[in-house]
Structure formats: structure tokens, C-alpha cells
Amino acid sequence: MCYAIPGKVVEIRGDVGVVDFGNGVRREVILAMVDAKVGDYVLVHAGYAIKVLDEKGALEILQAIEDAISLAGKDGGQCL
Amino acid sequence: MEPLDRVRAVLSKYRDPALARKLVQKIWETARDLSRVRIMHVCGTHEWTITHWGIRALLPDNVEVRAGPGCPVCITPASDIDVAVGLALDGVHVLTYGDMSRAKGSRMISLEDCAAEGGRVGVVYSFMDAVRIAASNPDKEYVFLGAGFETTAPTVAYFVLKGLPRNLKVLSAHRYVPPAVGLLAESEDLEIDAFINPGHASTVSGMRAYKPYFDKCGKPMVFAGFEPIDVLVAIYMVLRQLRDRAPRMENEYVRSVTWEGNLKAQRALQEVFDFEDGYWRGVAIISESAMNFKEKFSQVDARRAYGLEHGRGDYFPSEARCAEIIKGIIDPPDCPLYMKTCTPSTPVGPAMVGLEGTCRIWAQNRILVKDIRCMSGACGLNREARS
Numbered sequence: 001m002c003y004a005i006p007g008k009v010v011e012i013r014g015d016v017g018v019v020d021f022g023n024g025v026r027r028e029v030i031l032a033m034v035d036a037k038v039g040d041y042v043l044v045h046a047g048y049a050i051k052v053l054d055e056k057g058a059l060e061i062l063q064a065i066e067d068a069i070s071l072a073g074k075d076g077g078q079c080l
Numbered sequence: 081m082e083p084l085d086r087v088r089a090v091l092s093k094y095r096d097p098a099l100a101r102k103l104v105q106k107i108w109e110t111a112r113d114l115s116r117v118r119i120m121h122v123c124g125t126h127e128w129t130i131t132h133w134g135i136r137a138l139l140p141d142n143v144e145v146r147a148g149p150g151c152p153v154c155i156t157p158a159s160d161i162d163v164a165v166g167l168a169l170d171g172v173h174v175l176t177y178g179d180m181s182r183a184k185g186s187r188m189i190s191l192e193d194c195a196a197e198g199g200r201v202g203v204v205y206s207f208m209d210a211v212r213i214a215a216s217n218p219d220k221e222y223v224f225l226g227a228g229f230e231t232t233a234p235t236v237a238y239f240v241l242k243g244l245p246r247n248l249k250v251l252s253a254h255r256y257v258p259p260a261v262g263l264l265a266e267s268e269d270l271e272i273d274a275f276i277n278p279g280h281a282s283t284v285s286g287m288r289a290y291k292p293y294f295d296k297c298g299k300p301m302v303f304a305g306f307e308p309i310d311v312l313v314a315i316y317m318v319l320r321q322l323r324d325r326a327p328r329m330e331n332e333y334v335r336s337v338t339w340e341g342n343l344k345a346q347r348a349l350q351e352v353f354d355f356e357d358g359y360w361r362g363v364a365i366i367s368e369s370a371m372n373f374k375e376k377f378s379q380v381d382a383r384r385a386y387g388l389e390h391g392r393g394d395y396f397p398s399e400a401r402c403a404e405i406i407k408g409i410i411d412p413p414d415c416p417l418y419m420k421t422c423t424p425s426t427p428v429g430p431a432m433v434g435l436e437g438t439c440r441i442w443a444q445n446r447i448l449v450k451d452i453r454c455m456s457g458a459c460g461l462n463r464e465a466r467s
Contacts, residue, residue, distance in 0.1 A: 002229060002231040002279075002280040003280075003306075003435075003436075004231070022088070028208070030235060030238065033238065033344045034342070034344070043283070046177075046235060047206025047208045050283050053336065054334065054335045055090060065099065065309070065313055066099070
């Protein structure tokens with residue numbers, strides 16, 4: 001039940017917004033628990049957004065993982 | 081590239097096989113310096129990721145990942161299901177989530193079963209749907225059976241603060257995860273060395289909610305996301321902490337989890353609920369884990385309105401080993417009912433019903449025996465790492 005899916009905020013009407021999940025799926029979502037703007041990506045769980053998705057964070061950790069495992073020596077990975 | 085596609089492109093990297101292979105190599109190298117390691121996660125969605133992607137088969141023999149009580153449907157007290165069934169048969173319209181409606185109470189009757197006997201039961205996707213249904217049918221009486229962790233409970237709190245339609249009450253079976261991790265960390269029959277903490281429950285509670293329990297047990301806690309790379313990185317982080325004898329709270333899921341968490345959601349929960357002792361079916365009574373309505377919200381509290389007890393006691397069919405599976409002591413194939421009388425289409429215990437139940441996840445991924453070793457090319461990689 002704690003499954004959450006990312007989608008893009010396309011419209012905001014007060015506390016409720018319309019989120020586009022791609023493939024033509026759009027749903028009304030409660031945005032009251034996050035500070036989301038139109039165009040933001042939000043993680044949606046059971047009809048409400050729990051988080052504005054940190055795309056930069058997602059890319060940074062990926063880079064950190066790649067850096068960590070490509071370091072020479074078996075003890076690489078300190079930056080992870 | 082369309083913005084949504086950009087996000088998808090980022091997420092697809094979290095399924096990159098080449099990266100996964102390198103991570104597995106790191107896991108094997110790190111585990112070589114360790115004796116037996118038992119890691120527990122407490123989230124059904126993590127169990128899905130681990131089982132669906134066959135992650136256990138990629139791990140060295142001395143690294144075990146166990147599924148703890150991370151399925152809200154599974155831990156909802158049988159007595160709460162019983163009272164919801166009673167209300168539905170008495171003419172109250174009971175609304176709940178789809179899988180919750182199929183979980184059986186102590187009399188082996190679910191809400192879905194009682195609907196066949198004239199019980200009034202409706203399934204909703206979110207609490208917002210329940211509010212709409214009640215508002216558009218003002219002459220009918222509704223009760224929402226609210227199960228779920230701190231991920232799910234904030235929508236209920238939000239609408240309660242806004243004001244519910246008069247004909248809608250909530251039977252709150254909501255539970256708070258951090259105290260459960262604290263209890264599992266101290267459990268002698270589990271002997272857990274480290275935890276992978278839930279990604280979305282922790283997005284709401286923040287990592288700091290686990291700090292008192294981390295301070296007490298001093299065991300590694302890694303907060304992880306739900307893609308296969310997320311879980312592999314989390315396992316690697318745990319092993320590295322254990323190897324370095326430097327346990328800490330570490331965040332793998334930085335794109336969602338923060339130290340503070342979602343403050344608006346936390347404030348809504350604190351405003352609406354008291355955090356009291358609560359029963360987790362199959363597990364124990366866990367202090368400060370039940371979200372019960374504060375007295376000033378009596379008018380929406382179905383327990384007060386209908387004079388219902390808080391969920392207590394337990395019941396599982398004889399021979400079923402649900403309790404041990406929910407707590408993470410045994411695996412589904414250890415239960416004599418698993419995939420014999422208890423299947424996804426004929427569920428007996430709650431762990432075969434809940435979308436996040438361990439039995440349901442193992443069954444849907446056709447896992448019939450324990451200790452499956454991977455027969456794919458990935459095993460060749462394992463052998464290389466072993467040598």
C-alpha cells in the first residue's frame with residue numbers, strides 16, 4: 001500500500017491538482033501536503049502527493065554509485 | 081525530450097543491468113569479510129522489488145534479506161475486520177481499499193465475503209473517493225476502514241481537518257512504523273543485524289523518526305527506494321557499515337527521503353491522532369504505534385460512535401503460520417497451507433491477500449521452494465566473485 005508513482009503536475013486548483021502519469025493517465029491528486037508548482041514531478045500515494053521528486057538528487061546518487069564502483073581497488077566506494 | 085520522459089529516463093537507470101552486475105560484485109567482495117548477515121526490511125514494496133527481480137538469488141550465501149511486517153493489510157487486527165463486517169451487515173456502508181476488503185477476520189469472513197451475504201461494502205482507491213461518495217449520498221451512513229502506515233494516514237488527517245461529511249466516520253487501524261522497527265531490532269527470535277527502512281513511509285516521517293530506535297539498538301539502518309538498483313545499493317551500504325563496524329542511519333533514497341520528512345503531513349497526523357499502544361496482527365502490541373483519533377475528533381471516530389473496542393487479540397486458522405511469516409521468522413513455503421489451500425485466488429491468511437503480503441508476492445512470482453539459487457548468467461558472476 002506504500003507504493004507511490006511519479007507524475008507531472010499539469011494543473012492546480014487550490015489543494016487539488018491534476019497529475020499526468022503518462023500513457024494518457026491523468027488523475028486528481030491532493031497537493032496540500034507538498035509545495036508543488038505546475039510542471040513539478042510528484043510522488044503520488046493513495047491519491048495524494050507525498051513528495052516533490054528530487055530529480056537532481058536522483059541523478060547525483062546515480063553518479064555517486066557509478067563513481068564508487070568504477071574506482072580502482074576493492075575498497076572503492078567511499079563517496080557513495 | 082518530454083519532461084515526463086526525462087524523469088522516466090532517470091528512473092530507468094535504476095534498472096540498468098550493467099550497474100546491477102557491478103553492484104553485486106561489490107556486495108560479494110564486501111561480504112567476504114563478514115560472517116552471517118541478516119538484514120530485515122519492513123516494507124511490502126521492498127519485498128516486491130526483491131522477489132520480482134530475484135535479488136536474493138544474487139546474494140552470497142552469508143547474506144540474508146528477510147521480509148518484516150511491512151504489509152498494512154496483514155497487520156490490521158482481526159477484530160477490526162470483524163467489527164467492520166458487523167457494521168456492513170448492520171446496514172452501514174463500509175468503504176475500504178481493495179485488498180483490505182479481502183482480508184479475513186477471526187471468523188474467517190472478509191468484507192468481500194459479507195457483501196455476498198448482503199453486507200454493504202464499497203472499494204475505494206483513496207480516502208478522497210470515500211469523502212465524495214459520502215457527500216453525494218447524504219441519506220446513507222458510511223464508515224471508512226482506514227488501514228495503512230504514515231504514508232497513507234495523512235489523507236485521512238487532511239480531510240478530517242477540513243471537515244468530513246456528517247454521514248462519514250473512520251475506523252482507524254493506521255499504524256506508525258518507527259516503533260515497530262525499534263521492537264524488531266530488539267527481538268531475540270529474529271536476530272536482525274541491520275535494517276532497510278521503508279522509502280515512502282520515511283518520506284513522510286523523515287529519517288529522524290528512527291533516531292531514538294537507532295540510538296538504542298546501534299544497528300545499521302539504510303533508507304532505500306524501490307528500484308532494483310536502490311535495493312542493491314542499500315544492501316551494499318549495510319554490508320559496508322557492518323564491515324567497517326560503523327553503524328549509522330544512511331540515506332540511499334535521496335530523491336525522496338529527507339532527515340526532516342514531510343512536515344505538513346507530520347503536522348496533520350499530530351493534530352488529528354494520538355499515538356498509542358496498538359496491536360499489529362501476528363506481531364505484538366507496539367507502544368506509540370496506533371494512530372487513534374484525538375478526543376476533539378470524536379464525531380468522526382467510528383470507534384466512539386459505535387462503541388467499538390480497539391483492535392486486540394489475534395486469530396489465524398489452525399496450521400496456518402501467518403504470524404511467523406508476518407513477523408519475518410519463516411518464509412511462505414514453510415507454511416503447510418502455502419499454495420495448497422491458501423493461494424492468491426483462495427487466500428486464507430492476510431499475507432496472501434495484501435498486495436504487499438509476503439505470501440502474495442512470493443506466490444505471484446511463482447516461488448514454491450526456499451533457497452532458490454539463480455540459474456542465470458548472474459550466477460556465473462557470483463562464482464567469479466566467490467573464487
